Amino acid sequence: MGVLPWSCRCGLNPTPSKNRGAPARPPPPPPAARVRRSKYTGQSVRAMPMRVLTVGKKRSQGTQLLVEEYKEKLGHYCDVEDTLIKSNPKLTSDVKVQIEAEDASMMQQLKAEDFVVVLDENGKDVMSEQIADLIGDAGNTGSSRLTFCIGGPYGLGIQVRERADATIRLSSLVLNHQVALIVLMEQLYRAWTIIKGQKYHH
């Protein structure tokens, strides 16, 4: 058996390192030194209306409650709209046809004036401060709405991917689309607290 890909004190590691049990990266510097900022922190940023487009059936109650919670928090900063696009509108059993139908439905929702951010596992890996940058950048483009697109269980189609003004990923993990929505909503709220230089309220 090879070396485990994480530090391990289980005895299976054939060359126990002095660092066993230590974090995989060096310990972080003290909080004061590692405060990261968005380039827009403390600057005036245009509070464009936001819309989150998701594909799916009815959400679980827990997901819906959390989405409402973050919508309310985000509402202090900008208008937020939450649009659920019907999953598999053609009621097909062919995954490819399903993806194409959902893709077409989502394209119908996108207008020329939208700044479109697509969430995709092949997108750019971002930190929270970069989501704040993205909101600030989008505000400088002349777009009139910032729209985030999350695909259904089988992901997004090619038209929406090509329409994207930015493509990001939330994690290296494959996230359930409802969980991805929760993570996104929390990050949008966090991004605004970063821009405004405010304390994050847990």
Place this chain on the structure above:
Amino acid sequence: MGVLPWSCRCGLNPTPSKNRGAPARPPPPPPAARVRRSKYTGQSVRAMPMRVLTVGKKRSQGTQLLVEEYKEKLGHYCDVEDTLIKSNPKLTSDVKVQIEAEDASMMQQLKAEDFVVVLDENGKDVMSEQIADLIGDAGNTGSSRLTFCIGGPYGLGIQVRERADATIRLSSLVLNHQVALIVLMEQLYRAWTIIKGQKYHH
């Protein structure tokens, strides 16, 4: 203004690329080619009891509902325990003292026979399949329980970090600790479906 760190069709990008609007990484190969597997997929893996230790006050209703939902799903594969450690037991206003007190409380919960996985923003970036590997690896160590530790709003203390048998991170984003718990629970369920070679139920 420099080049935006994501592909952009807003006109701010001084050297518009042919790839504007395209994903930041090359498009993924077709699904058939990119099926990733855990090294344990289809193998028998010891279903060690799992415990998730979190620090905090009362969770939001949405979070609790989602935790219960995934606990039930995970319960088909292994025993799952969800332990909430009291936040700031010394009721101090000094963040350092708070972290140390929470660290000590969490250490009291950890036994010698625990395989301890710490979630930390400086940990190893993992894919879902590697969480499946981690569960399989832990089952081969002789440990009798697999324990995941999530810190409170100010993160984990040094004792727990040093006690870790593995340190992973769920995202490059800074996640609220309740959101981190939801992501973890979903990944543990996903990991077991990967190990068992089963369809993921949304």
